[in-house]
Amino acid sequence: MPMNDMPKPGMPSGALPMLILRVLQSGSLHGYAIAQRIHVLSSQVLGVEEGLLYPTLQKMLAKGWVTAEWGVSETNRKVRFYRLTVAGRKHLKAELNDYDRVTQAIQDILRTA
Amino acid sequence: MGELFRRIVYLLNRRRMDAELESDMEFHREMAARAGRNNFGNTLRMREQAREAWGWTWLDRLIQDLRYGVRILARSPGFTLMSVLILAIGIGVNVAAFSLFDMVALEPLPVRDPATLVRLERRSPNAYTDGVPYTSLLFYGKNARTLSAVMGVLGVPPMQVDDDLQQATASFITPNYFTELGTRAAQGRLFDPTRDGTANDAPSIVLSYGFWQRRFSGDPSIVGRLIHINRKPATVVGVTPYAFASLGSQRPDIWMPIAQQPYFVEGSHTLTDSGDSAVRMWGRLASGVSAKMAAEELRTLTNELRRQHPNDIWDNEYIQISPGGHLQVMQPEMYQVAALVSVLTLLILAVACANLGGLMLARAVTREREIGIRIAIGAGRWRIFRQLCTESLLLATLGALTGLALGCTVLRLALANSDAPKWLSATPDWRVLLFTVAVTLAAAMFFGLAPALQVARQRQQKTMARQILVGAQVAASCVLLIVAGLLVHAAQHALYTDPGFGYQQLVSIDAQLSQHGYSPAAAKAYLDQMQTRLRALPGVRSVALVELPPLGHTVNRRTREIDGHNIFVYPNWVAPGFFETMGIPVLMGRTFYPGEKNAVIVSQSFADRQWPGRNPIGQAVGDGDSKDMVVGVVGNARINALSDDDATEQYWPAQPGDMPEMTVLARTAGAPDSLPPVVKSISENLDPKLFPEIRQLKVLYHDNVAPVEEVAAVVSLIGMVAVSLAGVGIIGMVAFTVSQRTKEIAIRIALGAKPVQVLAAVLRQFTWPIALGMVAGTGIAAAASRVLRKALFGVSNLDPAGYAGAVAVLVAIIAVAALLPARRALHLDLAKTLHYE
Numbered sequence: 001m002p003m004n005d006m007p008k009p010g011m012p013s014g015a016l017p018m019l020i021l022r023v024l025q026s027g028s029l030h031g032y033a034i035a036q037r038i039h040v041l042s043s044q045v046l047g048v049e050e051g052l053l054y055p056t057l058q059k060m061l062a063k064g065w066v067t068a069e070w071g072v073s074e075t076n077r078k079v080r081f082y083r084l085t086v087a088g089r090k091h092l093k094a095e096l097n098d099y100d101r102v103t104q105a106i107q108d109i110l111r112t113a
Numbered sequence: 114m115g116e117l118f119r120r121i122v123y124l125l126n127r128r129r130m131d132a133e134l135e136s137d138m139e140f141h142r143e144m145a146a147r148a149g150r151n152n153f154g155n156t157l158r159m160r161e162q163a164r165e166a167w168g169w170t171w172l173d174r175l176i177q178d179l180r181y182g183v184r185i186l187a188r189s190p191g192f193t194l195m196s197v198l199i200l201a202i203g204i205g206v207n208v209a210a211f212s213l214f215d216m217v218a219l220e221p222l223p224v225r226d227p228a229t230l231v232r233l234e235r236r237s238p239n240a241y242t243d244g245v246p247y248t249s250l251l252f253y254g255k256n257a258r259t260l261s262a263v264m265g266v267l268g269v270p271p272m273q274v275d276d277d278l279q280q281a282t283a284s285f286i287t288p289n290y291f292t293e294l295g296t297r298a299a300q301g302r303l304f305d306p307t308r309d310g311t312a313n314d315a316p317s318i319v320l321s322y323g324f325w326q327r328r329f330s331g332d333p334s335i336v337g338r339l340i341h342i343n344r345k346p347a348t349v350v351g352v353t354p355y356a357f358a359s360l361g362s363q364r365p366d367i368w369m370p371i372a373q374q375p376y377f378v379e380g381s382h383t384l385t386d387s388g389d390s391a392v393r394m395w396g397r398l399a400s401g402v403s404a405k406m407a408a409e410e411l412r413t414l415t416n417e418l419r420r421q422h423p424n425d426i427w428d429n430e431y432i433q434i435s436p437g438g439h440l441q442v443m444q445p446e447m448y449q450v451a452a453l454v455s456v457l458t459l460l461i462l463a464v465a466c467a468n469l470g471g472l473m474l475a476r477a478v479t480r481e482r483e484i485g486i487r488i489a490i491g492a493g494r495w496r497i498f499r500q501l502c503t504e505s506l507l508l509a510t511l512g513a514l515t516g517l518a519l520g521c522t523v524l525r526l527a528l529a530n531s532d533a534p535k536w537l538s539a540t541p542d543w544r545v546l547l548f549t550v551a552v553t554l555a556a557a558m559f560f561g562l563a564p565a566l567q568v569a570r571q572r573q574q575k576t577m578a579r580q581i582l583v584g585a586q587v588a589a590s591c592v593l594l595i596v597a598g599l600l601v602h603a604a605q606h607a608l609y610t611d612p613g614f615g616y617q618q619l620v621s622i623d624a625q626l627s628q629h630g631y632s633p634a635a636a637k638a639y640l641d642q643m644q645t646r647l648r649a650l651p652g653v654r655s656v657a658l659v660e661l662p663p664l665g666h667t668v669n670r671r672t673r674e675i676d677g678h679n680i681f682v683y684p685n686w687v688a689p690g691f692f693e694t695m696g697i698p699v700l701m702g703r704t705f706y707p708g709e710k711n712a713v714i715v716s717q718s719f720a721d722r723q724w725p726g727r728n729p730i731g732q733a734v735g736d737g738d739s740k741d742m743v744v745g746v747v748g749n750a751r752i753n754a755l756s757d758d759d760a761t762e763q764y765w766p767a768q769p770g771d772m773p774e775m776t777v778l779a780r781t782a783g784a785p786d787s788l789p790p791v792v793k794s795i796s797e798n799l800d801p802k803l804f805p806e807i808r809q810l811k812v813l814y815h816d817n818v819a820p821v822e823e824v825a826a827v828v829s830l831i832g833m834v835a836v837s838l839a840g841v842g843i844i845g846m847v848a849f850t851v852s853q854r855t856k857e858i859a860i861r862i863a864l865g866a867k868p869v870q871v872l873a874a875v876l877r878q879f880t881w882p883i884a885l886g887m888v889a890g891t892g893i894a895a896a897a898s899r900v901l902r903k904a905l906f907g908v909s910n911l912d913p914a915g916y917a918g919a920v921a922v923l924v925a926i927i928a929v930a931a932l933l934p935a936r937r938a939l940h941l942d943l944a945k946t947l948h949y950e
Contacts, residue, residue, distance in 0.1 A: 032141045
């Protein structure tokens, strides 16, 4: 496997679902676009590998956070677009709150210790 | 909940879902390629990983494993057939045994609310009887708040129906019996408390379905018919249903209301005598009441009864409550027997499993290549192990299904050929199915786990495993054969040795004088007359009186502690001529004088235990103030405990007051078959109100021994099956060892080894396991058969003949099984073997 598709060091474990939910907040995307968006938005620091993205998406489908529906890609190919559900939105909010609290706590320690 | 639902949707639409996933990933690749990044990952593997998110991978793997397992088994039909057959025998025997136990002790009776039915029996620390006086039953019924109903059954000797030659069995019951059970009549009506509750109600009887069919050919107009029971007219009001479930599986031909017992049995005081424990008592717990609460209340009531009738209630008496809503009210001894039977049947399963384990091990060698290849191309050991376990489970399931069918068929045949209650069915219920599943899993574990572990580890330590399997088979077969040997010996012993009394030419004549209210004087007159007339008959050799006739309905037993051991004493009250008539030898001293008092005659077995090495004559017997002197010692005669070798007897001279209880015994010169009609006419002549029960002892004796013979036959059959299995297993293993070591043996022979040395080399690894197995098996048998003691008709449970016979049979079979295949090693084609490769 090419090196650039390996998960980059520094991607916190368990963060991928949160990132996916976050990038889907602004509208539905297909799988490749999700990976691209994360890659671009992280200033190319975080890369999402195919072997990690699709199992995660399947898990999220099963949890009911996202749904998939057929659409047409920019290359005119029939492809599935993932969309956030109400449950997914709720979950994202909870995840973000948790994340904020934890990072805040870590920041506090790093600053004062 | 939503997630599970979505997962199931995924499972059901997996083909479409998989296609969608594939399309997604393909698109991803196309886009990545456009962006100039080539991805060389294994798409199939990635898709599989993604699919794991659905949570059904285990199912996929299971189906794969099963499919593969079926292919593997189908490829070797001989092995599969053999294994399924072996397992079917092992599991079938267990299923049949458990079904039987289930029927007897677990399956609720098909009656209203069976769970609250209880059997109530009088107990004290050293006394027991299965009945209560009718007066007590009424007292408990009236005062017990913890019981919503009390039912009673008074079993009586067979009764005369019209002028039939054969008497009919009969029971008197409390009128709430049928209403409490919720029984519906097949014809007419059954008893109910408002119409059949008092002696003033019109005499009515209910017929059993079988009797209605047999005696009245199922006559549809039977209801309302007047028939005579013991010459007393009564109206048939109804017929019980075909599949009638009764309490304690009592099945008389005729049911009568207990309030009318004095009408049918003229002169009887049974219903008013507070000392006559004749009625079997049953109850129904009030709702929300536990057996313990009821027991406490009944104890208080028993104490109250003691105040009213101080002589009729024992010290520390209490009412024992046991679950009554099953075919059989289980007593502790029955659980012991059940435990013994389950040990035996599980042993058969053990033999079957050990056998199959041997087959699997041998097969593992032939499958080494296949498994080696699978591991080489990337199968994990865990996956291989799982695959092998799945195969075992598949085999076990096939075996279990066959075994279940086998067990149920056997049971169905047994039910059809016995007079079991008609509501019993051999169709397995959920308990039997659950048991089958449990046994199947255990079996699969036992025969599949060890081989699977070894194969998956790719280790070659199979000699040890083979040795353990051989040892286990030998031990289990040894136990089965010994138990079979003991039972066979017991049956032989019972059939062909003297039970201590001559039964071939004896007839007992029980006129139930006390039941008909005879006074001692009247009874004496009747019995004297009867004896005189009998003596006058040409074929009669001698006549005597006894209170508890041999093999009779009533058994009286006392427990006595001698040197810390509890022994059973069977007391009896007899007239002087009893021992001569019974053919029981007087060994020391003398028999009674007419009219003797305060004397006792004991059996040899009692004298040996009570006064070992001393002269028993002149010793005193009895507790408290009334001591009786031993005047004689007679031979052991277990007239009311045929099978119990530990039984001892004591005889007292019958006193004038005992006369209404006495039974006449007559010994004939030739076959006694012609005597009963003559006795009947004599009795008719003496008192037409009486209908004596006339029984030939040889018939009773055979009825007593027949079950032991049957059990011995069944256990022998099972033992032989187990031994055959073990034999086949040993043949297989030895043959396998020979085939594995062909080259070594050929070299030995080529170097000049003698045949004996060659055989020894082949068989050495089995010698120790077989020897150890036999020792272990004998030990287990000796320990387990203690339970059997009371059923062995005087054969010791350590009986050398039984053990020697069993071990000899086993050794012979093992020797043949080991030598047959081992012989092959001697006839090897040396040149060919050594040139091979």
